Amino acid sequence: xxxxxxxxxxxxxxxxxxxxxxxxxxxxxxxxxxxxxxxxxxxxxxxxxxxxxxxxxxxxxxxxxxxxxxxxxxxxxxxxxxxxxxxxxxxxxxxxxxxxxxxxxxxxxxxxxxxxxxxxxxxxxxx
Numbered sequence: 001x002x003x004x005x006x007x008x009x010x011x012x013x014x015x016x017x018x019x020x021x022x023x024x025x026x027x028x029x030x031x032x033x034x035x036x037x038x039x040x041x042x043x044x045x046x047x048x049x050x051x052x053x054x055x056x057x058x059x060x061x062x063x064x065x066x067x068x069x070x071x072x073x074x075x076x077x078x079x080x081x082x083x084x085x086x087x088x089x090x091x092x093x094x095x096x097x098x099x100x101x102x103x104x105x106x107x108x109x110x111x112x113x114x115x116x117x118x119x120x121x122x123x124x125x126x127x
Contacts, residue, residue, distance in 0.1 A: 048097050
């Protein structure tokens with residue numbers, strides 16, 4: 001896999017190389033972003049949830065009339081993919097903020113949920 005500082009680098013299969021960003025890093029950046037703008041007073045759990053729901057709506061609009069979409073979005077333009085990245089990012093950032101103002105460890109909660117799902121939906125072998 002190629003690994004350079006170019007944000008548009010791709011691996012040998014044409015997949016975009018992703019930078020590993022922690023939820024903690026996102027949380028810290030969001031706290032600072034809000035703090036310096038004086039937005040903390042508006043970031044109640046309710047307000048963040050409503051903002052998150054609005055962003056999920058915007059994300060849904062992207063797919064609304066497309067029918068089934070192939071993995072990797074091979075028929076999408078770079079502008080369409082960039083728009084999708086922006087809306088997905090909005091959803092993620094509001095989710096991270098919501099977990100933070102609620103005092104929850106989102107990463108640990110997600111790992112715990114994966115374990116619970118594995119117990120609820122065990123692997124079954126075909127007979």
